[in-house]
Amino acid sequence: MPSASALIDAHGRTIRYLRISVTDRCDLRCRYCMSETMQFLPRDRLMSVDEMAALAECFIARGVNKIRLSGGEPLMRGDTVALAERLGTHLGRGLDELTMTTNATRLARHAGALAAAGIRRINVSLDSRDPDTFRHITRTGDLDRVLEGIAAARSAGIAIKINMVALKGLNEHEIAPMLAWCAEQGFDLSLIETMPLGAIDEDRTDRFLPLTQVFADLSERFTLERDTFKTGGPARYWKLADSSIRLGLISPLTANFCDGCNRVRMTTEGLLYLCLGQDAHVDLRSALREGGPAAVDAAIDAGMMRKPAAHAFNIAPGAAPAVSRHMSVTGG
Template sequence: MTFLPRNRLLSLEEIATIAERFIERGVRKIRLTGGEPLVRRDVVDLTRWLGAHLGKGLDEVTMTTNANRLADHAGDLFAAGMRRINVSLDSRDPETFRFITRHGDIDRVLGGIAAAKKAGIAVKINMVALKGLNDQEIAPMLQWCGEEGFDLTLIETMPLGAIDEDRADRFVPLTAVMDDLQARFPLHPADHRTGGPARYWQLGETDTRLGLISPLTNNFCAGCNRVRLTTEGKLFMCLGHDDQVDLKAAYREGGIAAVDDALDVAMLRKPARHDFSIEREAAPAVSRHMSVTGG
């Protein structure tokens, strides 16, 4: 693990100030993601700071988490204004989960999910479909989500960062997954939208929605309005490109006016689409891993 000097990271105040500049521009939803946001000691304070803008230009503050520390923070997050979270959970089988995460404790994660539900936070499970690892668990995961009242979003593996194996060996097209699920479950298209790239289906008479994020079999770039700010202050305009604008340097050198100018530049440089392709495993579309910018 690499520990960065404090001055290389954005402070809570700097993150909040930059977030306020986005809100001034009409951004209505902010998601705290990672890496893992709950390892940051001041994450609840940051949530409170952002939550103060709810109803005053901001509609929602959400989070994507691995849920390892969620049981410790669920009540505070709800009190700060968070009403919805995404939990990254690729398997409920203890051994498979430990293999995928390299160290994870599935009981701790499930405990965090249960704590969020008890606190009144709506839970959506994010599951990356992985051939030969968890593809046989997709239908049971949807069944479990329906029973628990959770939404489920399935995600195709993306060519981000170098890994130890060929991604093509793990790639599962969600078109094939949906053929199987529709044969097993009563699924019908839903008009629900969260501002993200997922397309949704309703699970029978339950409240559970099934979402699909398929960057390879069904490009979603035309509907993308997301940008991602790292803890080091780099603003990435697209998951599929390395182009970025340094908002930390802009703020520290020129204050709020410089941030506004940098945001003008960044919005003009947002690309029309990503450059993902499952055929190019030896050379990932971008060198950074998902944990650098979040999903």
């Protein structure tokens, strides 16, 4: 049974999972995520490591047992490792898992330090293993740097899951080979439907690929068995026969997962967003600066009552993005 201080929203869902976007900046410009020319927050509007850690510790005290560091690209920020080290001191003392989502372009130089901080599992965003396609999707990406980062993380003892956004006309022919490669490497794979967040330079409708179709195609080539495994995230999992890996499907549009949502997202400015696809939020940094942990607790409680029942994603032609903020602001 949850304790009296547990975080329970207005729909009866217990919140155990906090995602922290440590920066909105990214060194890639993925076409489905960002415009080619982006305006990022001035650096003086970013919270300090001490503030982010203090807010995270308020959540740990309220029963959150999993924290994911994300961005943007979290390793673009020079003190992200220091944040991981501080949060890592709570592992086994309220915090069960500390993870990260990264594009791995800077992972090679930081993998050892992240492992030492207590990170045992990371998600790597990788939408193509073809260098030309990868550069086209990311506009600036160097696939070799990503693969070097993945290799360094594996050498450091960090388990790896690949996140691949399914994009019609761009990488759909690579999905089955990606699953086969992950099986060879021992990496789990999660496939993700593109989400209408923030204005971009292209029409997302043209690239939307339903995972129902993808799964049907994969089922003709691989033996997939439903798995009850859960990580606290939105994916539904399948086991790949004759392999130790899992295939996850994150399908906010074709198979809504909101009824089991157990997570909230904090931006680098200290805004707590209650839903990826809605604008409801509360300002935790102001609460921390003005009233300390007690004020933060009150703000979190107010947020729990504002957490929506479901997102408002709509991928229909001509539809406006669900929210104006880009994915990098809240970290997916």
